[in-house]
Amino acid sequence: MKAVMGESSELKSSKLKPGVNRGLSIFDFILRLAAIVGTLGSAIAMGTTNQTLPFATQFVQFRAEFNDLPMFTFFVVASAIVSGYLVLSLPLSIFHILKSKARRTRVVLVFLDAGMMALLTSGASAAAAIVYLAHKGNGKTNWQAICQQFSSFCERISGSLIGSFVAIVLLMIMIFLSGAALSRRR
Secondary structure (H helix, E strand, O other): OHHHHHHHHHHHHOOOOHHHHHHHHHHHHHHHHHHHHHHHHHHHHHHOOEEEEEEOEEEEEEEEEHHHOHHHHHHHHHHHHHHHHHHHHHHHHHHHHHOOOOOHHHHHHHHHHHHHHHHHHHHHHHHHHHHHHHHHOEOOOOEOOOOOOOHHHHHHHHHHHHHHHHHHHHHHHHHHHHHHHHHOOO
16 A cells, blocks of 8 residues: 555656746747857858968968868858758747647757757867867978968957857757656656
């Protein structure tokens, strides 16, 4: 009899509060808005980065642009794709605020969020490797550091990486929130 009483008291104490999933959904919506700002800002900052330096005369100039390196182009495209996805996922996030018991759409969002996080991480990591080389150089491969000459260019590409890595962390938190909301269901 005690085991049956213990189980029924556990079931009563594990009753779910109805507002918790709605609160998680609202927080998810806010995080999506912040991630849109981070990814879109990163794509715009990297995509508009260029700097020109004169060499001896004004007829000979050195120019640095983001599309000189394919890793930066991949970063801009990946950030733009993730930003577009986040904008398109806002209606589902609003749907989860209104219908906090929706399960299938949350599962879909978890998988899509994970895929977009992987895409953004790969783009940001590729660009971060090149930014590191631009700042430090590599003597073994005869790659000279260019950030002493192209300081404005390097500041902008470094800043765009910050926004992207913040968006990656926000996507991780969104995945954990969706997982928490799914695990609260019985």
